[in-house]
Amino acid sequence: MAFKLSVANEATKKSLISQCRRISSYFQPSESEYESKPVYPPILDLSYEARKERKIEEIAQNITKLGTVEEKLIELNAPKYYGWWALNLYERVISYNALPFTQFATRTCLVNELPSIYNDVDEIALKSLPNIKDKLNDLLLQEFEYVSPRTNRKGETKSEATESDRRSRNFIPLLNRLLVNQLSQHNEDLQTTEVDYEPRLEAFWSLGGIEPGKVLKNIREKNEKFYKGKADDPIDRPIQYYGSPRLSLRHNKPLPQLLDRNSGLSVEGAVPSWNLDPRVMGYKYKYCRAVNVPGFWPGTETQHGYMSYLSRGYLKRRDEELSMSDHQDALHVQAILHSFAWTLSQACYLGFGPYTELTYPLSTQTIITDGQNYSFSAYQLNTCALYNKHSGDANPHRNVCFSTDEMKLYDIIEDGQVKGFNDDVLKSLIKFYLIKPTEPQVNMRPYLSPELYIGNVSDTERRQKTEKNFKFLVSNRPNHILKDEIYQWEKIYKIDHDTRPMEKKIRFFETGDPAPGMKRLDDFNPKYVPKHLQNPPKRSRRGRLPVQPSIKL
């Protein structure tokens, strides 16, 4: 016989029930706990691979569930107190034959021409061409013939690369100013763009499907019981990118889609499968924080990238050392990495991230130039979560990069004249500025709470702690507390060959404590708060504490 309790609210009811249960078992659970059909929990696959996958999906879910951008970005760093052992990619350090690896690392398929969206603005570009050509002529003469760049008193610069970079640092903002002002009559949105000079661009993602290193393989081969036949199983490698475009334009509305996310190249494009450890390319690993910063802090109105200019001074030295045969590939790599990093960090500010897949595509435009040579590229980010198996066939989406070969705007400047002007390059430049950003029709932030950023949260303590800690983590300052070090002699005489079994086991690798690399970000004794200032959480009647947040700050 069911007995209905009518009380003030659920909390009272539950406490009454739990009290009553201690006394008698006559009271039945209330009707809301009954279902008409039995609801079974899901049958879990208990194999090793499935358990591993569930573990990583749980991490991804935890990050996706958090409500504000800053908390998500801190949570990326949460498992590692000393930082991630991540591959460091720099914008201007591109190794030989880096294109297949870059395409795999960013899951990009490369197309050698610009997308069809630029054909729509062809006519207007042609109309404005002659006017802009005159002015650009004057500007080129001014900058490259008559303005003397910064040199030491003998007229030397450190290297040709420095000279090229200095010239482009002066020229690119002037070129941008010219085009924005001349084309704002055709595209009013240009007047409301935000211009940034050399913004800081950093992006972090986790790449799955990489072959394990020698050390891990040895461990697995020794441990036959658990890793039988699985010694070569692929692992995830974190990747951190550091770059800085010369100039970037931002707008409060995103660029339109370049192509459909669910068909065509986005699902069928060719992406090379390059599973080797990136160290074979000459890149290095370092302990670093997971930083996703697109050049501005969260809270900006203009948070969608419109266009960026990159400089190519580093190619002067690279061409000498690595031969011209890899010149064009280097430009493609620079464009792909920069575009992926910029769209990924913008996606992080919209609630997505390396563990949260996109629900709609993001696009960006890039121009790599030094004043004379130009290469254009347009990029569409369809997928940003590349962890575990999502870097391979399990992920239907691919990112698409439309990148042209390098073209010269002019051949040479002599006798006070610009010779060999190439109209096509100028037309492409103009077309880039004529694309209008559009208000999208989808929910732009499905994984964020209504507050969006931690600055809008009303809980003072949480807001202050999160904001301060976010800025602290992301500042890439050197560690105050260094990671424990195994000295050379210890490695030889204690670990590799145990020649000192009689010694007291007091070192961190002997005591059986978890490895320092497993220490979590909140694994420390917090600062002492005097008792009269403490706010101990209220204990419930049953003596249970309320649920702790995922990471104490």
Added chain:
Amino acid sequence: MRLTAVVYSTHIGNAFRQVWKVQQKRKILEYGVKEKLEAKGLQVVDAVEFLNLKRPVPSILPQLKSQPDEKLIDDFLVPKSLKKDHTHPDWHDEPGHVYHDHCWLFTGLHEAQHISKTFVSNNLPDRITSFKSKLPEEVHKQMQQAILNAHVLDALQVKLPKDIDIKRPGWNYPRVYGLPRWRRNVQLISKMFHTADSTLAGQNIDVTKQQFTSQIMIRAPLTLEGRPSVFEARQNTLVFGKKPLQPYLDGEVKAEQLSKPLPDIYPLNRTISLHGKNIYRMEHKFPVRQGAPFDRLTMGVFYINKPFIKTSGTQLEARLLLHAFTVAAAHAQQLYGKDVKDLPEPVTINCMQTDSRNFYFACFQLHSLDLDSSKATSNLFWIEDAQPMFTKCDYVDNQPVLEGYNPQVLETLMALYKSQMVAAAV
């Protein structure tokens, strides 16, 4: 231990310990190689003599009479910084005055007037004020967003200088990583000009008549008090146009202004803040060569990048005057020759100075570079009061906040900028 026969006797342990001392003096053993080679007609030269390695080196240790060895030296991997004495390549026996970015004049604007022989008016010229107009609300909104983006929302984090409270010496504040002052200045100015350009483009004014140069050193060598003096400006952005600006005052009105006496700075000499230095360079430096499409200087924007300078009185106005003078003088020397004294045509420029919060706007008209002439004043300067762009732009309660935005600043800049565009059309 006392040096006795016991200590002195041969002891295998002591000998073992002295081996390193003995071994460091390498013995060159003679195998007769030199004689055999010379017999075959090959010249053998001592390497030490050949490379001149046995130069006497001042030893930091006391030289013992018993061991007066000349040490072999190796060249320093990092070249030693040049000593600031007569061995310095830029040393001049005659001391000269050097004015640079970090000079602060003792009494402020009056001293600057005496140095550059300038008459100062306290308002901008009428031609500029006639261009002042109210800007639409959207432009001001865009400017406010630009200020937030330049000051607070720029994500660059660089180690900043230590925060010091003089009243609590020895207290270490947590080290701040954030935006440096120079970055804020450059970003804010470029965003201001971007907003100004967009507004003018909306009014169908061709903005490309004026082109910018980035931060580069300007140097004007002149003579002051009979001594060679150098005026340098490094932290600046210059604006060039196709045609020069028309002078603001001419003829009778100009003569009337120039006849007024300068304010007295007795008992100070006008060069009191420009200390005489022996190390200076007298080369003329200007970024744009003659013959360029845009080779007439029309505007100079100067930055104040030092974070903790305490200024009083009119020191900032004086800085603006002398920087404007430097830049105009360098341009005049380029146009009319290095030794020109009285210019055939006056050089007129607008100028602006900022420390990313306070803005100073001014106009300068240069007639003569003769700083030692008997005339009291030869040049003209119009300067407005300092205008703060905002009262507060910072993170308050963990949210970016801008308070007290002053629309006058943008409107003054627009007036200056627009007058340049229209003048260039003439």
